[in-house]
Amino acid sequence: MRNTRLESESRLQFAGHETFPLRLLWLKKTYDAVRADAEGADGAPRRTFQEHDAIARFGIGKNMVMSMRHWALASGMIVPTGSNFTPTAIAHRLLSDDGLDPFLESSATLWLIHAILAGTPTPCTTFYYAFNILNQAEFDRDGLNEAMLDLARNNGARATPETIKRDVEVFLRSYVSRTGDGGEDAAEPLLAELGLIREARLSGRYEFVRGPQPSLPDGIFALHLSRFWTAKKSPPTLTVEAIAYEPGSPGRVFKMDEDSVVTRLTRLSDVTRGAFQWTDTAGLRQVNFLRAVDDMPLIAASFGAGDGE
Numbered sequence: 045m046r047n048t049r050l051e052s053e054s055r056l057q058f059a060g061h062e063t064f065p066l067r068l069l070w071l072k073k074t075y076d077a078v079r080a081d082a083e084g085a086d087g088a089p090r091r092t093f094q095e096h097d098a099i100a101r102f103g104i105g106k107n108m109v110m111s112m113r114h115w116a117l118a119s120g121m122i123v124p125t126g127s128n129f130t131p132t133a134i135a136h137r138l139l140s141d142d143g144l145d146p147f148l149e150s151s152a153t154l155w156l157i158h159a160i161l162a163g164t165p166t167p168c169t170t171f172y173y174a175f176n177i178l179n180q181a182e183f184d185r186d187g188l189n190e191a192m193l194d195l196a197r198n199n200g201a202r203a204t205p206e207t208i209k210r211d212v213e214v215f216l217r218s219y220v221s222r223t224g225d226g227g228e229d230a231a232e233p234l235l236a237e238l239g240l241i242r243e244a245r246l247s248g249r250y251e252f253v254r255g256p257q258p259s260l261p262d263g264i265f266a267l268h269l270s271r272f273w274t275a276k277k278s279p280p281t282l283t284v285e286a287i288a289y290e291p292g293s294p295g296r297v298f299k300m301d302e303d304s305v306v307t308r309l310t311r312l313s314d315v316t317r318g319a320f321q322w323t324d325t326a327g328l329r330q331v332n333f334l335r336a337v338d339d340m341p342l343i344a345a346s347f348g349a350g351d352g353e
Contacts, residue, residue, distance in 0.1 A: 054165040056201040058192070058211040060114035062107040065218040066157075066234050072146050073102060074116040075139040078129050087128030118167045119157045137343060144347045151237060151259040152346040155298075158235055159268040162297050164275075169195070170208075170215045175240075175252075175299070176291035182244050182251045188212050216241075220250065240299055256304035262315045263346035265308050269294050269320070270337050278336075284309070284329040315345065 081088035091097055098109040113129075116122045121135040131139075138153060139146050145153045161168045162175040170192055174183075178191070189205075189212050196203040203211075218233050219241040238259070244251040272292055273282060288295030288305040295305045309331055312320040321332040 054199070056165060056169040056196060056199055056203070057167040058169055058196065058201070058203045058207050060110075060118070060167065061211075061214050062111040062114070063210050063214060064108055064111040065214050066115040066119070068148060068234055070112045071116055071119060071121050071135075071148065071157075072139050074112050075121055075131055075135050077101065078116075078122050079131050079140075082128075082130065087125045087130035089128055092129065114167075118161060120160045134339060134343065137340060144344070144349055148234070150347060152261045152264055152343075154235055154238055155260050155264045156267070156343065156346075158238060158240070159264065159271075159297055163268060163271065163292055168215075169201075170211050171218075172292075174215060176293075176296045181254075182246075182249050184249045185212060185216065188215075216250065252299050254299045254301050256307070257298050257300055260298055261346035262308060262311055263342040263344075265294055265298070266312060266315045266320065266337070267339055267342040267346075268297060269312075269331075270316075270339075270342070273333055274336075278333065281330045281332050287331065315342070317341075 077092050078088040081092045093109055093113045095106045095109075099106060102109055102112065104112075113122075117124070120132055121139065122129045122131055124130075134156075136143065138144050144150075148154065162171040165172045170188075173192065173195060174188065177195075178188075189209055192208045192212060193203070193205060195201075196208065219235050219238070220243060221233060221236045238257075239253055241250055241252055243249070269287065272287075272290075272294065273279070275292060276282070276286075284302065284306060287293050287309065288300070288302045290296065294300065294308070295302065300308070306329065309322045309329075312322055312331060316337050319333070319335045319337045321334055323330055323332060
């Protein structure tokens with residue numbers, strides 16, 4: 045673990061989930077509620093998630109309702125519009141009753157959610173740090189706790205040791221299957237299907253699983269690369285090294301080795317209809333960005349659907 049500072053504009057966040065990892069049906073239920081309560085173009089009012097109405101509506105406690113709202117915001121399925129909430133275009137495409145994956149049955153949706161949660165420091169700072177800054181193949185809970193406390197201090201974020209501890213616990217429960225316990229909390233974590241983190245041989249330690257990630261669709265890889273490119277203020281080219289190793293890059297976020305990243309890059313032109321172009325000339329391997337791409341065609345392609353345009 046190492047001390048670090050993130051970009052000055054990054055806002056760190058270690059709370060909001062109320063200690064609950066994202067659960068299977070929460071995004072669909074939240075989307076349906078926000079869409080149903082939308083008043084014209086103004087969106088759904090705050091009362092959609094207010095205590096008494098929400099408890100009766102969703103059939104869960106107040107803290108879980110707040111957690112549902114947090115994960116819907118964090119995953120980019122709803123956005124605040126003034127004092128209201130509005131579903132995003134991606135949410136409509138995925139979660140409507142006739143959407144591509146309303147009940148999150150496809151690994152493509154899980155990869156997309158993972159990329160959103162782990163791709164930027166806000167709103168899930170621990171997710172971002174673990175996948176993008178942490179350089180160890182193995183780690184333990186206590187070490188990650190200490191690293192996140194250092195990160196908070198170095199970046200001027202207000203977070204107590206207990207808040208950090210709970211956040212690290214939610215992060216691990218999001219990706220690692222729990223054994224030996226009964227009840228709903230022992231259900232398979234939503235993102236565990238991706239196989240990105242597993243318990244190491246040494247008790248109490250965890251390890252990242254790097255490799256080609258065969259269940260990751262090329263469309264989701266390209267979508268995240270597009271967002272990574274935009275975040276870098278849209279340079280005309282990116283090298284393989286940047287795409288494989290820089291914080292926030294596809295290589296880091298998806299835990300892909302360099303050879304696997306290169307294999308994906310060679311297919312980019314077809315996936316993006318020529319918007320991204322792979323070149324390998326005189327030992328210089330890079331991607332040329334000829335034009336911006338829309339999210340919707342890449343998401344649709346990830347499900348084998350039409351281009352969504």
